[in-house]
Amino acid sequence: MPEPSSYRAPHCRCSLRGPFKVMLTYEETPCVCLECDGLISLESLEIPENHRLELIAWHREYNAVHTLLYESGVYSTWARQELHDINSPINESGRLLSAGLAEAFQVYYAFDPDNDPPPTSCPRCSGEIEPLPAHETAGPACKACCIIFPPPDKSA
Ligand SMILES: [Zn+2]
């Protein structure tokens, strides 16, 4: 086991840019390969500079909201609602940024509705959600909304 201070999450080494998801990683990039679970640096994606900066800003804001989960009382309650509501500002901007990449990449916004049992339809559009071909273990997705949900076997 590497020392926590020196631990670096593995980076994606896939030769082709396959599908990936946008999520909180605690690293520099919010992009994670669905093929190998490795991090994808934003520099490696050919996207406009302003889109890159917006993704970095979103990642920082999401991390800030997530940090509030561990605060007491009203902040924690607020953060929980924000993170698990697909229509909250932080999720809406993350989803829009992900959808903005969808012309060039197969990309999904990772959203955890925190439901038990897991949702059977998309909480945003009420449409069908289904596993991605060749990436069933990654969890079901709504292609219309560019959202991917946690796999059903995820222990609560
Ligand atoms: Zn990969």
Ligand SMILES: [Zn+2]
């Ligand atoms: Zn949807």
